[in-house]
Amino acid sequence: MGRPPCCDETGVKKGPWTPEEDRMLIDYIQKHGHGSWRKLPELAGLNRCGKSCRLRWMNYLRPDIKRGRFDDEEERLIIHLHSVLGNKWSAMATHLPGRTDNEIKNHWNTHLKKKLLQMGIDPVTHQPRTDLNLNAYLSNLLLAATNSIGSLTCSSDINALRLQADAANQAKLQVLQSLAQVIIASSSPTRDALDALVQNHQLSELFKMNNQFDQGLVHGSTGVSQDTLSMPSMLSKPNNSNSEKPSMENTINACNQVVDFYANFNYSHTPSLVPVSPENQNNGSIDQLQDHINLTEECSGSRDWDMLNPGNLDTELCWKDILE
DNA sequence: AAGCCGCGCAACCGCACTCTG
DNA sequence: CCAGAGTGCGGTTGCGCGGCT
Numbered sequence: 001m002g003r004p005p006c007c008d009e010t011g012v013k014k015g016p017w018t019p020e021e022d023r024m025l026i027d028y029i030q031k032h033g034h035g036s037w038r039k040l041p042e043l044a045g046l047n048r049c050g051k052s053c054r055l056r057w058m059n060y061l062r063p064d065i066k067r068g069r070f071d072d073e074e075e076r077l078i079i080h081l082h083s084v085l086g087n088k089w090s091a092m093a094t095h096l097p098g099r100t101d102n103e104i105k106n107h108w109n110t111h112l113k114k115k116l117l118q119m120g121i122d123p124v125t126h127q128p129r130t131d132l133n134l135n136a137y138l139s140n141l142l143l144a145a146t147n148s149i150g151s152l153t154c155s156s157d158i159n160a161l162r163l164q165a166d167a168a169n170q171a172k173l174q175v176l177q178s179l180a181q182v183i184i185a186s187s188s189p190t191r192d193a194l195d196a197l198v199q200n201h202q203l204s205e206l207f208k209m210n211n212q213f214d215q216g217l218v219h220g221s222t223g224v225s226q227d228t229l230s231m232p233s234m235l236s237k238p239n240n241s242n243s244e245k246p247s248m249e250n251t252i253n254a255c256n257q258v259v260d261f262y263a264n265f266n267y268s269h270t271p272s273l274v275p276v277s278p279e280n281q282n283n284g285s286i287d288q289l290q291d292h293i294n295l296t297e298e299c300s301g302s303r304d305w306d307m308l309n310p311g312n313l314d315t316e317l318c319w320k321d322i323l324e
Numbered sequence: 325a326a327g328c329c330g331c332g333c334a335a336c337c338g339c340a341c342t343c344t345g
Numbered sequence: 346c347c348a349g350a351g352t353g354c355g356g357t358t359g360c361g362c363g364g365c366t
Contacts, residue, residue: 014335014336015334015335015336015359015360016334016335016360016361017334017335036351037351037352038350038351038352050351050352051336051337051352051353052335052336054352054353055334055335055336056334056335058353059334059335060334060335087355087356088354088355089354089355090353090354090355101353101354101355102333102334102335102355103333105355105356106332106333106334107332107333109332109356110331110332110333111332
C-alpha cells in the first residue's frame, strides 16, 4: 500500500552536504534544470534521494537566496504575516524575496517567538498573554528588586558602594522595563497596572529613589484620569541625558524600541488584520492596499470585504470602486 | 583543559496535496 | 473516478559551535 518513502533506499547518503556534492547539484541544475527530482540524483551522479536534492537546492543553493540576518523590517513583516497566515511558512516566504520557508520557520522558532513572549504577546494568537496575572507578576518583580536592594549591606569601601548603587539602579530599571512590557502588552492595560502601581507603596518608594523616573512614572500614573495611559510620556527620554547612567539610557531605548516596534508595525490587538478603510486609504499606497487584500484572500480562501472595514455595508462596493 | 549546556540552523521525516494515466 | 507517482509543506531532530563553569 502506498508508495515507499524515497529516503528508505539503502546506501543513499544522508546528513550534511559536502562542497563536492553541492557543486555537482549546481552544475546539473544549471545545465539541465531540475526536471524530475526523483530522477535527478541518478542523472547528476549524486548518491542522494531526490527529496534531499530538492531541499538542498531550494533552501541553500538557489542563486537568488538572500543570506544573513533578518532586518527589522523583515521581522515586522514576518510577525504580521504570521498573525494573518499562521504557520504557513511557504506562503510567508512568497512575501519575503530571497528568504526560504525553512529560514523563516527557524527564525520564528528561535527568535521571534521568544521576542513576542517577552513582550507579553502570545505568539500563537498574537493577543496579549492571558497567563500573566498582572498583580502577581508585579509583586514578583518587586520582590526580586527589593531583595536585590536589600542585599546591599553597609560597606566602607567606596567602590563597593558604587557597585551597589549601580545594582540598585539595575534592579529598578528591570522592574520598570518589565512593567512597561506588561502595560504595552495588556489589551486594557492601564487600570490594573496603575492600581498596582499606585497602591503598592513599596513600588512607589522604589521609584522615588530615582528622580528622573519619578517624574514620568509616578506623576503619570497618579495623575491619570482616563483609562488609557500615554506610553510615550511614561517612557520619554529625560531631557538631560546623564552620561553617568548608561544603563538607564539603554533601558529607555529598549522601552522606546518596544513602543516603536508596535507603532511602526501598525500592530493591533484586534484579530489578525489591521482594518483599513477607503477613507484612510491615503495612509498607504494602492499597492499596499492590494497586498493587504491579497493576503486576506490568501488567508481566508475568499475575499472577505468586511474584514477590510468591519461594519460597513458598502465596503465591497467602495473597495471595488477604488481598485477596479 | 575538559565537560556541560543552550542555541541556531541544516536536514530529515511523514503527511497531504496535486498531477497524470 | 481511481490509484499511484511526484512534489511540497510543516514539524521535528540532531549536529556543530560558542559560552560558561
